[in-house]
Amino acid sequence: MLLVFEKTECDVSEIAVVAISVAKPGHEEQLRVALEGLIGPTRKERGALQYDLHRDLHEPRRFVFFERWESEEALAAHAKSAHLEAYVKASADWVEAAEIRVVSKIA
Numbered sequence: 001m002l003l004v005f006e007k008t009e010c011d012v013s014e015i016a017v018v019a020i021s022v023a024k025p026g027h028e029e030q031l032r033v034a035l036e037g038l039i040g041p042t043r044k045e046r047g048a049l050q051y052d053l054h055r056d057l058h059e060p061r062r063f064v065f066f067e068r069w070e071s072e073e074a075l076a077a078h079a080k081s082a083h084l085e086a087y088v089k090a091s092a093d094w095v096e097a098a099e100i101r102v103v104s105k106i107a
Contacts, residue, residue: 013104014049015075017067020099027094028061034091035063041083047074061096075102 023031035053042051049068056062069075078084 013071015069015072016103016105017065017069017075018101018103019065019067020097021063021091021095022059022097023061023063023094024096025061031063031091031094034087034094035065038083038087041081042078045074045078045081047071047077072102 021031021035032055039051039053042048047070049070050066051068052066054064054066056064067075069078
């Protein structure tokens, strides 16, 4: 049996992001407030499907965003947004480490 799948207009190239920020000791609350400030404007962006902030239960200096975007283009626009650029400048002295993983769902 041969199955043929054609891409249709309904297919979405949705992507997910896991973005981790670790605060420098003593800067946890400054970073938390700055990260929370990203939520409102980001959720209003075109292509933003989910933008949720979490805090690690065992490492309270570690903050994790779980994000879903309609496309890589929507994520790229987010990366250039004024509020994200302002956050990056403001938080530079508070962040010890940061990691961003862009993934696609396979199952």
